[in-house]
Amino acid sequence: MNQILRPLLGAAALLSLAAVPAHSAPAGKAARIERGQLLVENVPETPPEVRDRLQQYVNTRGASFQGFTPDGGVLITTRFADAAQVHKVDFPLGARRQLTFFRDPVGGASVRPGGSDLVFSKDQGGDEFFQVFHLDPSSGRITQFTEDGYRNQGATWRRDGGLVAWSRAGKDSGDYDILAANPADPGTRRQILDGKGAISPIDWSPDGTKLLIGESISVTKSRRFLLDAASGVLDELTPDLDVAYRGGEFSADGQSVYLVSDEGSDFARLIRLDLSSGARTVLSPQFLPHDVEGFDLSPDGRRLAYTVNVDGASALRVLDVSRGAPRELTAPTLPPGVIGGLEFDAKGERLGLTLNSSTSPSDVYVFDLKSKKLTRWTQSEVGGLDPERFVEPSLVRFPTFDSASGGPKEITAWLYQPTTPGPHPVVVSIHGGPEGQSRPTFSSNIQYWVNELGLAVLLPNVRGSTGYGKAFVDLDNGMKREDSVKDIGALLDFIARDPARFDASRVIAYGGSYGGYMVYASMIMFPERFAAGVDIVGISNFVTFLENTSGYRRDLRRVEYGDERDPAMREHLIKISPLTKASALRRPMFIIQGYNDPRVPYTEAEQMLAALRRNGVEAWFMMARDEGHGFAKKSNQDAQREAETLFFEKFAGVGKAAGHLPAAGPLLK
Numbered sequence: 066m067n068q069i070l071r072p073l074l075g076a077a078a079l080l081s082l083a084a085v086p087a088h089s090a091p092a093g094k095a096a097r098i099e100r101g102q103l104l105v106e107n108v109p110e111t112p113p114e115v116r117d118r119l120q121q122y123v124n125t126r127g128a129s130f131q132g133f134t135p136d137g138g139v140l141i142t143t144r145f146a147d148a149a150q151v152h153k154v155d156f157p158l159g160a161r162r163q164l165t166f167f168r169d170p171v172g173g174a175s176v177r178p179g180g181s182d183l184v185f186s187k188d189q190g191g192d193e194f195f196q197v198f199h200l201d202p203s204s205g206r207i208t209q210f211t212e213d214g215y216r217n218q219g220a221t222w223r224r225d226g227g228l229v230a231w232s233r234a235g236k237d238s239g240d241y242d243i244l245a246a247n248p249a250d251p252g253t254r255r256q257i258l259d260g261k262g263a264i265s266p267i268d269w270s271p272d273g274t275k276l277l278i279g280e281s282i283s284v285t286k287s288r289r290f291l292l293d294a295a296s297g298v299l300d301e302l303t304p305d306l307d308v309a310y311r312g313g314e315f316s317a318d319g320q321s322v323y324l325v326s327d328e329g330s331d332f333a334r335l336i337r338l339d340l341s342s343g344a345r346t347v348l349s350p351q352f353l354p355h356d357v358e359g360f361d362l363s364p365d366g367r368r369l370a371y372t373v374n375v376d377g378a379s380a381l382r383v384l385d386v387s388r389g390a391p392r393e394l395t396a397p398t399l400p401p402g403v404i405g406g407l408e409f410d411a412k413g414e415r416l417g418l419t420l421n422s423s424t425s426p427s428d429v430y431v432f433d434l435k436s437k438k439l440t441r442w443t444q445s446e447v448g449g450l451d452p453e454r455f456v457e458p459s460l461v462r463f464p465t466f467d468s469a470s471g472g473p474k475e476i477t478a479w480l481y482q483p484t485t486p487g488p489h490p491v492v493v494s495i496h497g498g499p500e501g502q503s504r505p506t507f508s509s510n511i512q513y514w515v516n517e518l519g520l521a522v523l524l525p526n527v528r529g530s531t532g533y534g535k536a537f538v539d540l541d542n543g544m545k546r547e548d549s550v551k552d553i554g555a556l557l558d559f560i561a562r563d564p565a566r567f568d569a570s571r572v573i574a575y576g577g578s579y580g581g582y583m584v585y586a587s588m589i590m591f592p593e594r595f596a597a598g599v600d601i602v603g604i605s606n607f608v609t610f611l612e613n614t615s616g617y618r619r620d621l622r623r624v625e626y627g628d629e630r631d632p633a634m635r636e637h638l639i640k641i642s643p644l645t646k647a648s649a650l651r652r653p654m655f656i657i658q659g660y661n662d663p664r665v666p667y668t669e670a671e672q673m674l675a676a677l678r679r680n681g682v683e684a685w686f687m688m689a690r691d692e693g694h695g696f697a698k699k700s701n702q703d704a705q706r707e708a709e710t711l712f713f714e715k716f717a718g719v720g721k722a723a724g725h726l727p728a729a730g731p732l733l734k
Contacts (some may be wrong), residue, residue, distance in 0.1 A: 071506050075715075080698045089273030097686075101705055106674075106686040111707040115720075118708065121448035122513040123703050127154075127427030128161075128443040130406040130419045135181055137262070139442055140174050141429055147699045150202075151185055154429070157442045164200060164209070172269020174200075177576050178226040178411070186220065192661045193615075197231060199248035211244075215615065219265035223273045223718060224364075226456060230257070230266040230276055230294075237616035241265065243278065243292065258297050258686050264290075264619060267313040268322075271347055273274075277313045277322060283624040284500035285309050285535050289324065291340070296505040302338065307668045309333065309535065312359060317366025323348075323612075325357050331534035332356050335371050347383065348391045349373070353379075358534060359405065362386075363413030368394065369433065370416050374532045376460060376477065377504040379404035383416070383434070390599050397432040397439040397580040399424070403506050411694075423505040424455035437717075448509070456481050458505050463559035465528075466551045473537060476552050479503055480524040480560075481515045489521040490571035490596075493556060495587075496524065499549070500533040500624065508708060518710070518719040527552035527583075538556075543634070548640055553587040557594050570596070571717045577601035577695060578665060585643030585673070589652055592624040597716035598655040599709060602694050605673040606645070607638035615663045631671055647676035655685040655712045656706055659692030686713060 085299055095106040138155040145163065149448040152161040163172050167187060170280055172195065174185040177454035179203055186195045196593040197220045198213045200654040211217040218241075222229055229248050232241040237451040241264045246254035257276075258264075267289075268277045278290040278299070287310045289302045302322075308357060327333045328345065333356040335349040348563050349357050353373065360371035367387040373380045377477060377680040378401050387394040402422030409416055414434055429442040458479040465472045490688065492514060496503045503524035526532065527549040529541030541549040553574075560567045570702040574584040574595050581603015588595050604610045611629045654677055658670035667688060677684040687708055689701045696702045714720040 068555050075731065083523075084162075095686075097153045097652050097685075099692050101703070102689050102691045103547040103701065104686075104688045104690065106707075107683065108687055108708045109711055111704075113713065116707055117515065118517060119574075119703070119706055121450050122517075123699070124448035124508040125426055125450070125507075125509040127421065127445050127507070129141065129427055130408070130417045130429040132176050132408055133410040134176055135179070135411075139429060139431070141175065141188050141443060142171060142174060142184065143443070143445065144170075144699065148697060150259050151183075152200075154442055157336060157431075157440050158441075158444055161443075164202065164205075168698075170291070173371050175220070175222060178222055178224055180226050182249065184220055184222075184229055186217070186709075188693075190661045190691045191659050191695075191697055192507075193663045193693055194236075197229075197248070199447060201249070209250070209659050210246055210248045210254060212254075218266070221266045221268060221276075223269045227273070228253075230269065230300065232260065232265040234263075234617040239263065239617045240486050240537075241278070241617070245294065247637060256291055258299060263617070266292075268315050270315050271317060271319045275483065277315065279310065279313060283309075283683070284531065284538055284579045285327075285577070286586075287311075287667055289313060289322075302340075303343070305551075311357075312502055314360075314362045317364070323360065323362055323369065327362065329598045331536055333358075335360060348386065349382075351450060354534075356534075356651075359407055360408055361407040363409040364411055365413045368409065370396075370409070371659065372407065374502075375528075377479070377502060377532060378402065381418070383542055394434070395437050397437075398428070399439070399468070401505065403504050421506045423457050423507060426507045426509075438729055454516060455512050456484070461523075461559070463510070463555055466555050467548070472548075473528060473540065476521045476525055476527055476555060478556060479505055480482060481522040481524075482566065483515050483519050483521060485519055487521070487566040488568040489519055489566065489711075490568050490573070491554065491560055492520050492522045492573045492575050492713075492717075493587075494581040495553070495574070495580040495603060496526070496530070497576065497580040498531070499529045499579040500531050500538060500577070502526055502530050504532075513706075513710075514713070518713055518717075520573075520713065520717065520719060525552065539615035542625065543630065544637060546626070547586065547590070550583065550586045550590050553583065554591055556593075557591060566586065572596055573713065573717055574598040578603065581665075585650070586641070588652060588654075589643060589646045592651060594650055595652055597655070597657045599712065600670075601657040601674070602659060602662055603656075603669065604643075604665055605647075605676075607644040608635060608642065609644075609672070611638075612664060612668055613666045613668060618664065644672060644676060647673065648680060650677060650680060653681060653712075653716050654684075655709065656687070657696075658686075658688045659694060659696065660695045662686055664694045 097341045113117040128141045128143040142149045145661045150165045151174045172186045176183045186197050189196045199208045217233045220231040227246045234241045240261050241515050242260045263281045266276050267279050276292040278292050280288040291300050308328045313324050325333050326336050337346045354375045358372045358374050362369050369384045369386050381396050382394045382684050383394040406419040410717045416432045426445045427570045432439050454619040458481045461480045464473045470472050476616045529549050561569045584598045588598050608629045656670050658667050
């Protein structure tokens, strides 16, 4: 599918930097110190020995497949300086030739069908206000063809390469319009549809007259439409269904579309929808107890590749769908890991993909369907470290707090265990979303914690996580929000039951975004069971979060968390918000934030920091003025990881402080 990787929803109006003092602080507050683009409080200077040992781990990098080029090469994104850029690779394990050179990361790239020029997307400083650009590789000239003042997503090539369609929304609007243009000539830009809701183009019909449009409503509900590109008439494909769709591609004859849908199933399946009759045919195994995640159809419509999420790892399958019932074809044997970026070449003879595993960063592979040969195209550096020392996680299971009263029977978690004798201090790393999933992917951060600091790391998939069926996803909605926090309590019980492996007196809560909320909430609900916590771009108050998150994502978040405009729900959201119960936070806390964050505004961090100060709690703080929802630039990532190391040394008694820290100690009064 010739579509740029669509960025996640979210962007925000920037507030005045005057609100972020760099050098002075009111009485009772720690001084806010400026270190380049970083503003920090209470964060010590990094000793040379910590920085030196971290260097190898922070200098790992990965490569992601972006598509084939007409001469048989591939496009990838990878980082050689401060941010990921587009590169071209001409042959397997060949040199990478850099094509873009920006201070900010490039989010994705796609080659014009039948041509060599390409389009890519990029924001500024993590504001997620994405613009889309055209690159002429012969001249190196780059032209922005979207308009400033709008957020743009879903850029998708027409199959003849003549046009790109995309969607855009204004700063405070939740409604996206559909536009099209020849990206080499911004003057051809025109609006096709005055849209409603979070819509985006997915694919062009083979004759170029129609667009498949997707609308995102929630993780468990979405819609699909056909848009007539000439008249602007929009028709919903299945208005009678209340289901979730993923992706979508037209068949080669344009008479049907392929989709991932959870219709009639707890799990997402691969289907073919006949456009004239509306009949749906399930192509993946009908009773497969796992989600189909993504797929790609070859341009000639004969072959289809798709991935299945099996307890977090990806399984790849290839089908012949040229006639009658689908027929299973030989798929490549891949190391265990997570697969993304599936795309066939123009002839449908090669399949490109990105593979990321727990012991290897992302790399690009190509599978030749004729020879059935899998070829590795990139081999990303691991900072000179010995990959044999990287720790593979094991999947552990533990009962839920309500398993005996009708709740889910168990929760799973990925465990990274040091090879040295225990008991070990523990990091409980909680994913965001909340519709996310912890998966066995490579993290040099985790490998450093385990191998150098001697920390055990547990990544739980509490209720509300994806990958375990739509019923499981819904278990934390609305008034049930804190049930997912209670799942962390069950994990703490699991830790306490195994004193040979885990030191239950030295547990650090760690998480970002919604995972940051979970850090706050878990430390409030179980105050004596954590030694400290690290929050990254986390929600501290659901009401202020919903009122201040970017306008074009606010309604999507209301579906998940509840509508703060409803008095009863507002009362509930305030009741469960960490800021309401902040007086219970009595352990040291490290808050990390991007100033330009469009999803969780930096004010969420500032108000929690103020509450911690009132408690007399030791609070570390780090904010980057050139980042958004998490740190994307390597220089900022390095500083974050150095500071986290010092925090773990001080409050978990690891590294230089190993053996010198008593048990978590009494709560501050």
